[in-house]
Amino acid sequence: MTSPDAPGTRPADGGNVLTTPRLTLREVRPDEIGPLLRGRPTADARWAEGYPSEGTLGGLVLVSRMLLVDAYRPGFGLYQIVVRDGGETVGDICFHSAPDENGSVEIGYGLVEAYRGRGIATEATRALTAWALDRPDVTEVRAETDPGHLPSQRVLLKSGFRDAGTHDGMHRFVLRHAPTGAVPRSA
Incomplete structure (x- = not known):
């Protein structure tokens, strides 16, 4: 039996759940998107001041579009970031789509x-990103930031992403699988 706190577990009500020492990342189920877009938390949810943000709403729209064109894959949606000490939802992290034909996700x-x-x-x-790169069909995880958004760039670099330069006015970062037999670098 898998513990509900084990990375990548799927609770009985659906949605992927990932845990870290301080956080629970809970994937928003498709049936929760509408209420979230209307600013309504589930009965047991606690939202920090300022949640959901404009970025949350944009992420939910991305997932909604994936659902509409039958391109949604469970696990590759929007995850609410819940601080385990206090149980507040303080943000989110989202895939922009399921992996493409090259195994790339953003x-x-x-x-x-x-x-x-x-x-x-x-x-x-x-x-x-560890969860994604553990999937057999994912070869890389990408992210983009505004060129001046230094805090977000530091997050990506601390998370092991490589600076891939600027393209179309956005600063790009990428994290790829280590080659087989390679020793991971410490950050």
């Missing part, structure tokens, strides 16, 4: 202001 994330600068985004990014 992520985005955001936290409410009161929880920034505590390593939460880095912890969530590391957990979600």
Whole structure:
């Protein structure tokens, strides 16, 4: 039997759940998207001041579009970031789509202001990218930031991403599988 706290478990009500020492990342189920877009938490949810953000709503729209064109794959949706000490939802991290034909996926994330600068985004990014890169059809995880968004760039670099330069006005980062037999580098 798998513990509900084990990485990548799927609870009885659906949705993927990943845990870290301080966080629970809970994938939003398709039936929860509508209420979230209307700003309504589930009965047992506690939202930090400022959640959901504009980025949350954008992530939910991405997942909704995937559902509409039958491109959604469970696990590759939007995850709420819940601080285990206190149980508040403080942000989210989202796949922009399921893996493409090359095994590439893109992520985005955001936290409410009161929880920034505590390593939460880095912890969530590391957990979600580790989960993704453990899938056989994922070869790389990508992310983009505005060129001046240094805190977000630091999160990606601390999470093991490589700076891939600027393209179309956005700063790009990538994290790939280590080659078979390679020794992982420490950050």
